[in-house]
Amino acid sequence: MAETVSAASPLMDDRLRSGPYPELSWHAVIVGWFLGAIIAVSIGYASLKLGFSIEGSELAAILGFGILRGMLRRRSIVENNVAQTVASAVNGASSGMMFSVPAIFILGYGNEFNPVLLTFGCIAGAFLGIAFIIPLRKQMIDFERLTYPGGVAVATILKSPGAGVRKAQLLIGAALVSGLVHYFSQANGVSNWGMGAMLGLPEYTNITWYLSLLTVGVAFIAGRGGVAFIIGGFVVYFLIAPLLAATGMLPTTEAGEIIRDPEQLRGLLFRPIGIGMLIGGAMTGVVLALPLIISAIRSMQSAAKLEAAISRDEMPIKLLYFAIAGAAVVLCVIAVLSVESVGLLRGLAMAVLGTLWIWMSGIILSEAIGRTNWSPLSGMTLIGITLLILVTSGLESSVDRIVAAVVVGAATCVAMSQATDLMLDLKTGYLVGATPRKQQLGQFLGAWLGPLVVIMLVFVLHEAYGLGSPELPAPQGQALAATIEGILGGDVPVAKYVAGAFLGALLSAVQGGLGVTVGLGFYLPFNIVLTYSLGTLTRIVADRQMGAEWSESVGIPIAAGLIVGEALVGVGFAVQAVLGS
Amino acid sequence: MSGRGYALLIIGFLAGTFVAALDPDSTNWRWFVPAVVIAAIGVQQIKQAQASAARNSTRLTTDREDLEQALSNIVKNLTELRGAGDTVPPFEMRFEIDRLFRGDLMRFADARDTLAQLYGLQAYADIVSEFAAGERYINRVWSASADGYLDEVSTYLDKAQVQFEHALRRLEAVQAH
Numbered sequence: 001m002a003e004t005v006s007a008a009s010p011l012m013d014d015r016l017r018s019g020p021y022p023e024l025s026w027h028a029v030i031v032g033w034f035l036g037a038i039i040a041v042s043i044g045y046a047s048l049k050l051g052f053s054i055e056g057s058e059l060a061a062i063l064g065f066g067i068l069r070g071m072l073r074r075r076s077i078v079e080n081n082v083a084q085t086v087a088s089a090v091n092g093a094s095s096g097m098m099f100s101v102p103a104i105f106i107l108g109y110g111n112e113f114n115p116v117l118l119t120f121g122c123i124a125g126a127f128l129g130i131a132f133i134i135p136l137r138k139q140m141i142d143f144e145r146l147t148y149p150g151g152v153a154v155a156t157i158l159k160s161p162g163a164g165v166r167k168a169q170l171l172i173g174a175a176l177v178s179g180l181v182h183y184f185s186q187a188n189g190v191s192n193w194g195m196g197a198m199l200g201l202p203e204y205t206n207i208t209w210y211l212s213l214l215t216v217g218v219a220f221i222a223g224r225g226g227v228a229f230i231i232g233g234f235v236v237y238f239l240i241a242p243l244l245a246a247t248g249m250l251p252t253t254e255a256g257e258i259i260r261d262p263e264q265l266r267g268l269l270f271r272p273i274g275i276g277m278l279i280g281g282a283m284t285g286v287v288l289a290l291p292l293i294i295s296a297i298r299s300m301q302s303a304a305k306l307e308a309a310i311s312r313d314e315m316p317i318k319l320l321y322f323a324i325a326g327a328a329v330v331l332c333v334i335a336v337l338s339v340e341s342v343g344l345l346r347g348l349a350m351a352v353l354g355t356l357w358i359w360m361s362g363i364i365l366s367e368a369i370g371r372t373n374w375s376p377l378s379g380m381t382l383i384g385i386t387l388l389i390l391v392t393s394g395l396e397s398s399v400d401r402i403v404a405a406v407v408v409g410a411a412t413c414v415a416m417s418q419a420t421d422l423m424l425d426l427k428t429g430y431l432v433g434a435t436p437r438k439q440q441l442g443q444f445l446g447a448w449l450g451p452l453v454v455i456m457l458v459f460v461l462h463e464a465y466g467l468g469s470p471e472l473p474a475p476q477g478q479a480l481a482a483t484i485e486g487i488l489g490g491d492v493p494v495a496k497y498v499a500g501a502f503l504g505a506l507l508s509a510v511q512g513g514l515g516v517t518v519g520l521g522f523y524l525p526f527n528i529v530l531t532y533s534l535g536t537l538t539r540i541v542a543d544r545q546m547g548a549e550w551s552e553s554v555g556i557p558i559a560a561g562l563i564v565g566e567a568l569v570g571v572g573f574a575v576q577a578v579l580g581s
Numbered sequence: 582m583s584g585r586g587y588a589l590l591i592i593g594f595l596a597g598t599f600v601a602a603l604d605p606d607s608t609n610w611r612w613f614v615p616a617v618v619i620a621a622i623g624v625q626q627i628k629q630a631q632a633s634a635a636r637n638s639t640r641l642t643t644d645r646e647d648l649e650q651a652l653s654n655i656v657k658n659l660t661e662l663r664g665a666g667d668t669v670p671p672f673e674m675r676f677e678i679d680r681l682f683r684g685d686l687m688r689f690a691d692a693r694d695t696l697a698q699l700y701g702l703q704a705y706a707d708i709v710s711e712f713a714a715g716e717r718y719i720n721r722v723w724s725a726s727a728d729g730y731l732d733e734v735s736t737y738l739d740k741a742q743v744q745f746e747h748a749l750r751r752l753e754a755v756q757a758h
Contacts, residue, residue, distance in 0.1 A: 015672070015729045016671060016672075016729045016730075016731050017728075017729050017730050017731065018730075018731050018732050019730075019732060020732075020733075021721075021725050021728070021730045021732075021733035075728045075729065076724075076728050076730075077724035077727060077728060078721070078724055138710065138713075141713075142709060142710060142713035143705075143706070143709055143713075145690060159723070159724070159727065161727065162675055162723070162724070162726070162727020162728070163727075164676075235595065235598065239595065240595075240598055240599055240602050243599055244599075244602065244603070249603055251604070251605050268605040269602045269605060270602065273598065273601050273602060291702050292697075292702050292705070292706060295702045295703045295705070295706035295707075296706050296710070298703065298706065313714065313717075430713075430716075430717055430720065431720055432720060432721070432723075432724050433717055433718065433719070433720035433721025433722065433723065433724050433725075433737070434717075434721070493605070493606075495601075495606075495607050495608040496601060496608065498608070499597065499600075499601035499608045499613055500601065502597070502613075502617050503594060503597050503598060503601070503617070503620075506590065506593075506594065506617065506620045506621060506624055507594065509624050509628075510590065510624055510627050510628075548687075552683075
């Protein structure tokens with residue numbers, strides 16, 4: 001326990017302390033569990049109601065700050081960072097499970113699966129996701145120095161009390177503005193501004209602005225890293241869609257009507273190509289970065305042999321092998337037990353496929369979120385479940401196929417969510433000087449709790465309202481359920497995935513991560529890309545006109561405030577929805 | 582060469598995307614494959630141009646000087662800061678860090694890719710590992726200073742110095758070869 005230095009010390013300042021700097025403490029873990037459970041319930045409910053989930057790290061950082069500093073009178077930025085890591089690890093299950101598990105209920109098979117098994121599967125998945133991503137910390141954060149805008153924003157929050165009054169004022173001022181804008185846009189139901197329609201432009205050009213200062217803030221922090229993402233979006237809606245229209249090649253409905261609605265075009269044409277680009281781009285990136293990853297591991301091993309300080313900062317690599325092997329075995333057991341007809345060999349195949357997909361998609365998601373802050377989690381889950389349904393194709397009962405695939409798929413989805421969450425938190429940790437090993441332990445300590453909380457929430461809400469009902473539409477679950485039905489009917493856009501993979505691979509061959517970032521522009525709705533481009537442009541102009549130092553010391557606190565304000569109001573709406581129901 | 586490579590890549594990529602987006606249910610591979618081949622030729626030309634640019638001695642020399650100067654400055658400033666003892670109050674240490682180190686840390690980070698081109702991936706991994714650990718330790722000093730933890734400030738100043746000295750020694754060693 002730290003001691004306050006007495007007034008008799010030479011420095012004569014009773015704010016000074018001696019002794020160890022609190023980091024991975026029980027205070028941090030318990031506050032993290034408490035906050036994580038609350039955030040998981042709130043955000044989990046909101047995602048069932050609204051169809052999207054909110055990153056919980058900013059909220060966890062601010063609430064943890066209030067409890068640890070305000071109530072418990074503890075003063076340690078790195079302890080706050082661990083509390084926020086634990087809390088967001090608990091919350092990682094909400095985004096992971098709320099996309100996948102409700103689909104089973106919506107398809108009408110809520111009584112056909114074992115919830116205890118599913119929960120253990122998700123816990124195993126969470127551990128696998130963490131264990132797989134830890135060795136890549138050095139590659140993505142130390143070597144590539146990916147931006148992770150959300151991680152930078154959280155670090156700015158954690159450092160704000162020590163950063164000087166001006167930076168704190170900038171952060172709080174921007175948060176107020178952003179929160180007010182989001183409040184009014186949500187309260188009045190105006191999330192988007194259809195500028196294209198006002199100007200009389202064709203519908204497929206999709207000039208609709210997402211009214212979100214959070215998006216502007218994220219883009220500002222990402223800086224030039226986001227340019228390729230914007231290019232992807234503009235290629236789709238300003239070039240390909242008009243070309244298709246000009247050549248009379250826009251797709252038609254079954255009734256023969258031409259589809260001009262940009263969302264329909266995205267779902268039919270651009271999103272599958274984007275998913276393919278993410279996969280092809282990431283695979284190429286891994287192949288090209290493999291020598292560097294090997295060098296990183298060698299460098300860690302040589303540091304460990306010398307007992308260097310940096311080797312004590314990292315989790316022992318043997319422990320990670322053990323975690324990966326153990327979690328993969330548990331995943332195999334879950335797959336075998338998911339439904340009676342799966343059998344040992346098929347269960348083993350599902351576990352191997354699930355494990356490989358967790359590794360692959362963990363890299364894709366960490367790259368995407370590291371460069372732009374947007375995570376294509378739903379797309380990666382979709383591919384994972386498609387692959388798992390293919391493995392279960394020998395089963396006679398479609399109920400068994402769906403249940404087995406979704407149970408293992410939920411575990412992979414939680415794994416992916418944990419991987420990206422940990423990378424974001426590790427970036428924050430890097431910026432505040434936390435010890436990676438302690439953060440990683442914090443992530444393991446939080447990851448088991450989320451699936452327990454979320455599965456209980458799912459059952460309670462299903463009993464109360466029925467998932468998929470008008471009261472609780474669970475849009476993500478409905479989308480997955482519809483896709484699963486499409487897959488069973490043979491409706492998988494494999495050709496688009498493959499074509500996209502080639503295109504993504506070519507881009508990533510030129511520059512690491514390019515295929516993933518451009519693919520994300522194809523994948524995400526253009527209204528986000530448009531608003532994002534404002535933030536990127538602002539950063540480029542600010543860097544040129546005011547200098548990089550201004551962007552760092554003034555621009556980033558403002559951008560972090562924009563993220564925090566909107567996130568907090570978003571969570572406020574979620575809490576209001578919970579309390580009001 | 583590089584301009585033509587980029588032009589081919591852009592043409593091939595856009596043509597490939599257009600062909601892939603033509604039909605919701607299938608892809609016309611007969612048109613798609615030539616588009617991808619054009620893009621691939623572009624990639625190959627860009628790679629060749631990048632390799633020759635990497636051998637451009639002016640840029641490499643500038644980057645090499647930047648790397649060495651930035652690391653030397655960091656080590657020198659750390660030595661002075663540690664030697665300053667009680668003259669820099671612990672709460673002020675974070676402002677000194679922002680003043681003394683941020684520029685050089687950014688300068689090294691911006692030039693780091695040259696390490697791989699000049700000395701190979703293993704040297705890059707070893708030097709950047711040491712540098713990143715040192716930067717993280719400096720960031721920890723900043724946090725501990727803001728929170729007023731005296732011992733942590735001095736412990737991590739020492740650790741940061743060790744890491745940056747290791748990085749500098751490794752850099753000098755590979756340069757000597």
